[in-house]
Amino acid sequence: MLKLEDINKTYNIGTVNEAKLFADFNLTIEQGDFISVIGSNGSGKTTMLNIICGSLAIDSGRLLSNGNDISRLKEFQRAKFMGRVYQHPDMGTCPSMTILQNMALADNKGKLFGLTMGVNKKRIDFYREELSRLKLGLEDKLEVKVGSLSGGQRQAMALLMSTMTPLEYLILDEHTAALDPKTSEIIMALTDEIVREKQLTTIMVTHNLRHAAEYGNRLLMMHEGQVIMDKKGQQKTETKVDELLDIFNSISVECGN
Amino acid sequence: MKKQLKKLGLSLCLLASLGLVAGCSNSNNSGNNDQQSNNEGENKTITVGILQFANHPSLDNCREGFIAGLAENGFVEGENLTLKYDNALSDTGNTGLIANQYVSGNVDLICAIATPAAQAAFNAAETKEIPVVYTAISDPIAANLADETGVSGKNVTGTSDQLPLEKQVAMIRELLPEAKTIGILYSTSEDNSISQIEQLKEIVPQYGFTLETVGVNAQADVPMAVDNLLAKVDCINNLTDNTVVSALGIIIEKANEKKIPVFGSEEEQLKSGCVASESIDYVALGKKTGEMAAKVLNGADITTMPYETISDFEEVINETALDLLGITKPESMTSARVVNTETKEDKEAAE
Amino acid sequence: MEAVLSIIIGILEQGFIYGVMALGVYITYRILDFPDLSVDGTFPLGAAVTAMLLTKGTNPYLALLAAIAAGALAGLCTGIIHVKFKVKDLLSGIITMTALYTINLRITGRSNLAFFNENTIFNSGIALWIPQSCRIVVIAILLAIVVKLVMDWYLHTKSGFLLSACGDNKTLVTSLAKDFGKVKIVGLILANALAALSGAILCQQQRFFEISMGTGAIITGLGSVIIGMNIFKHMTFIQGTTAALVGAVVYKGCTALAIALGLPTTDMKLITAVLFLAVLVINSREKGDKRA
Numbered sequence: 052m053l054k055l056e057d058i059n060k061t062y063n064i065g066t067v068n069e070a071k072l073f074a075d076f077n078l079t080i081e082q083g084d085f086i087s088v089i090g091s092n093g094s095g096k097t098t099m100l101n102i103i104c105g106s107l108a109i110d111s112g113r114l115l116s117n118g119n120d121i122s123r124l125k126e127f128q129r130a131k132f133m134g135r136v137y138q139h140p141d142m143g144t145c146p147s148m149t150i151l152q153n154m155a156l157a158d159n160k161g162k163l164f165g166l167t168m169g170v171n172k173k174r175i176d177f178y179r180e181e182l183s184r185l186k187l188g189l190e191d192k193l194e195v196k197v198g199s200l201s202g203g204q205r206q207a208m209a210l211l212m213s214t215m216t217p218l219e220y221l222i223l224d225e226h227t228a229a230l231d232p233k234t235s236e237i238i239m240a241l242t243d244e245i246v247r248e249k250q251l252t253t254i255m256v257t258h259n260l261r262h263a264a265e266y267g268n269r270l271l272m273m274h275e276g277q278v279i280m281d282k283k284g285q286q287k288t289e290t291k292v293d294e295l296l297d298i299f300n301s302i303s304v305e306c307g308n
Numbered sequence: 309m310k311k312q313l314k315k316l317g318l319s320l321c322l323l324a325s326l327g328l329v330a331g332c333s334n335s336n337n338s339g340n341n342d343q344q345s346n347n348e349g350e351n352k353t354i355t356v357g358i359l360q361f362a363n364h365p366s367l368d369n370c371r372e373g374f375i376a377g378l379a380e381n382g383f384v385e386g387e388n389l390t391l392k393y394d395n396a397l398s399d400t401g402n403t404g405l406i407a408n409q410y411v412s413g414n415v416d417l418i419c420a421i422a423t424p425a426a427q428a429a430f431n432a433a434e435t436k437e438i439p440v441v442y443t444a445i446s447d448p449i450a451a452n453l454a455d456e457t458g459v460s461g462k463n464v465t466g467t468s469d470q471l472p473l474e475k476q477v478a479m480i481r482e483l484l485p486e487a488k489t490i491g492i493l494y495s496t497s498e499d500n501s502i503s504q505i506e507q508l509k510e511i512v513p514q515y516g517f518t519l520e521t522v523g524v525n526a527q528a529d530v531p532m533a534v535d536n537l538l539a540k541v542d543c544i545n546n547l548t549d550n551t552v553v554s555a556l557g558i559i560i561e562k563a564n565e566k567k568i569p570v571f572g573s574e575e576e577q578l579k580s581g582c583v584a585s586e587s588i589d590y591v592a593l594g595k596k597t598g599e600m601a602a603k604v605l606n607g608a609d610i611t612t613m614p615y616e617t618i619s620d621f622e623e624v625i626n627e628t629a630l631d632l633l634g635i636t637k638p639e640s641m642t643s644a645r646v647v648n649t650e651t652k653e654d655k656e657a658a659e
Numbered sequence: 660m661e662a663v664l665s666i667i668i669g670i671l672e673q674g675f676i677y678g679v680m681a682l683g684v685y686i687t688y689r690i691l692d693f694p695d696l697s698v699d700g701t702f703p704l705g706a707a708v709t710a711m712l713l714t715k716g717t718n719p720y721l722a723l724l725a726a727i728a729a730g731a732l733a734g735l736c737t738g739i740i741h742v743k744f745k746v747k748d749l750l751s752g753i754i755t756m757t758a759l760y761t762i763n764l765r766i767t768g769r770s771n772l773a774f775f776n777e778n779t780i781f782n783s784g785i786a787l788w789i790p791q792s793c794r795i796v797v798i799a800i801l802l803a804i805v806v807k808l809v810m811d812w813y814l815h816t817k818s819g820f821l822l823s824a825c826g827d828n829k830t831l832v833t834s835l836a837k838d839f840g841k842v843k844i845v846g847l848i849l850a851n852a853l854a855a856l857s858g859a860i861l862c863q864q865q866r867f868f869e870i871s872m873g874t875g876a877i878i879t880g881l882g883s884v885i886i887g888m889n890i891f892k893h894m895t896f897i898q899g900t901t902a903a904l905v906g907a908v909v910y911k912g913c914t915a916l917a918i919a920l921g922l923p924t925t926d927m928k929l930i931t932a933v934l935f936l937a938v939l940v941i942n943s944r945e946k947g948d949k950r951a
Contacts, residue, residue: 135834409666413662453773
């Protein structure tokens with residue numbers, strides 16, 4: 052369970068551009084939740100992910116993971132129990148290394164990176180098996196450098212790599228936004244499969260309202276640093292894309308766009 | 309494109325390995341070749357490589373003197389002598405490469421100007437026993453090129469440009485009877501300067517002076533160091549310190565403002581405005597080196613030749629600088645050779 | 660012909676000795692994307708430590724190890740200045756380099772220290788088994804190859820993987836729950852240890868230490884890596900470490916050629932700079948073409 056308590060975050064403190072984004076923000080994410088987060092640009096959804104992951108410091112408030120305060124942990128320390136997939140496929144893989152080497156890197160997460168061989172030969176079959184789930188034929192290209200793969204292939208690998216070791220939370224930061232529609236469907240289906248199988252507590256920020264409606268058990272809509280809609284379970288299942296679009300439009304009108 | 313590059317790479321590797329093998333197997337013959345060339349006698353041209361460490365007027369003078377010294381002793385460029393000349397521009401990597409090329413080219417003798425050049429040349433030439441004659445080294449013993457008796461026991465000897473420090477101090481006393489403190493600017497990274505200061509510390513009390521020294525790390529530190537020094541001294545004495553000499557212009561300008569005379573360690577410094585110097589004539593030093601080289605080329609045993617210094621130093625004096633500072637020339641110095649500050653016109657005329 | 664061959668041997672000697680430094684620069688410049696100027700100080704640092712120890716009669720191989728340790732320590736300093744004190748990469752290198760100038764002088768006690776009568780790796784021990792005429796080149800090549808193989812091995816360990824990832828994608832390093840800064844420091848330690856080793860080998864070869872030895876070392880290192888990378892650009896099967904070594908040999912070959920052709924050494928720096936620029940421009944153009 053992840054709890055955000057009284058989070059305050061102001062950008063550019065002390066300058067003319069000072070902007071308060073979060074004021075006493077609260078959110079509780081239950082064990083096993085798969086939350087889709089939607090909202091307009093500047094609504095604070097990516098900032099929220101950055102705060103959770105620790106890539107952005109908060110002004111005040113607390114983050115509790117299963118009751119433990121993690122607010123003071125650095126980003127790389129939180130990464131031990133969090134996996135994150137970024138919007139840009141480049142962020143999740145090492146382009147100059149081979150597929151096999153990338154898999155081995157991810158496999159070693161949380162362990163010592165010492166002077167033993169980088170690729171454990173005994174694990175290669177396991178990597179092949181994992182890769183074959185992507186149905187992209189990557190299992191036959193183990194020695195190919197990741198940099199020469201397409202964006203979709205790399206994003207699929209990034210997803211696989213970030214969920215390879217045991218996790219508490221999976222953070223998906225618009226991870227299908229940079230892909231073409233077809234690939235984005237494949238990646239989304241794969242995400243769902245992995246999340247179910249590993250029973251990961253997942254927070255997914257997306258611009259795709261249909262994905263938001265279709266996947267997950269909880270739906271958040273954010274606006275100006277606040278959660279303006281929070282639907283769970285039955286309520287969420289009944290939510291239709293059109294309905295979301297209407298709300299979205301109404302906020303935009305309020306803003307005068 | 310790919311194929312071409314592959315070929316290039318392969319041929320490079322081949323060339324390299326060929327060179328290695330051939331080089332190793334050929335070397336046994338090289339001794340014989342040398343002997344042959346020696347036996348062929350005197351009408352064969354001699355090749356001498358001159359390896360100069362850095363750009364510097366004094367070092368250039370050494371080189372000129374060396375060539376003249378060789379010529380005076382029967383080795384004339386273009387007639388029976390081929391000269392190679394390379395300047396390493398203060399880069400020890402270059403110094404090593406040049407020395408290696410001379411040795412590879414089987415020159416008959418290497419003339420090395422300044423300490424690192426001599427060390428690199430000796431290092432490259434030792435196994436092939438090509439003689440190395442050096443010049444412009446202040447302390448050959450410290451440079452590990454001679455033992456306490458001045459002999460190396462190996463294929464290296466030469467001349468040292470030790471400064472006549474005592475004569476210099478005596479001359480300063482004569483020109484400035486009232487002065488109490490001599491100031492010295494030196495760079496902390498030059499061994500020569502440090503050892504010269506150690507010697508001066510012994511000498512100056514005998515002439516009633518005290519010594520004030522300021523060290524610099526780089527040329528850029530010189531202006532501030534001069535200001536600091538000028539506040540405490542009656543005159544400045546310049547050493548052969550490369551870093552300081554290269555900033556001599558600013559030192560003299562600041563000293564002149566305060567009417568404090570600056571003494572030089574060689575003639576070239578007077579041209580920049582130093583007052584007087586008990587100076588080494590680097591051309592003469594070079595000539596002496598050339599003489600020694602000629603002896604070696606004529607068959608003298610280099611391993612038993614001690615390094616030499618020149619004993620005749622020359623007093624030189626700058627009358628324009630004396631006038632500027634209002635110092636009257638003592639009668640004892642009327643015989644001193646006059647070298648005046650070079651004006652712009654002089655320089656242009658010289659060019 | 661013999662003269663040409665022995666010139667080639669001379670080039671190989673210097674090329675492989677400086678090649679060890681190029682391997683270090685390969686880590687910082689190519690893998691970490693960190694322009695590390697401390698090399699200008701660590702190269703002579705290795706030489707200073709070696710010269711000081713050899714004049715005291717230390718075993719020459721032990722002196723090499725000591726140089727490696729000293730270089731590693733200097734690399735650690737650059738790393739800490741950069742990572743912990745958050746000083747820019749270029750500046751942290753300059754700070755270390757400047758400090759090392761004094762430290763090098765302190766180590767040897769003087770700006771020039773020769774040891775023509777001491778044992779070195781080139782004239783004692785196993786060196787005596789090799790014919791004298793190619794002793795230096797054989798030992799230089801052997802040392803360079805050993806260093807290269809160790810580095811190849813290291814780059815295939817888990818720690819090496821992480822280092823590669825560090826230059827490639829630092830976000831991933833964080834995602835792997837590793838402190839990006841620490842990995843960077845490890846890279847700097849390795850690179851400067853190699854630069855010091857290279858300086859130590861050169862010092863034992865030329866048998867004297869000179870304070871100005873390091874001036875321009877980084878240029879030689881960068882030049883070697885860039886030349887090597889460009890020669891083998893289209894041959895992906897050639898390892899980067901091999902490219903760096905070959906690059907160093909080619910670089911030294913070009914310098915030797917320039918001297919042999921009688922090009923004034925005065926012009927050499929300018930020629931080097933122009934060549935550099937040309938290689939880099941051609942390189943970036945080709946990249947541009949690929950993208951277009």
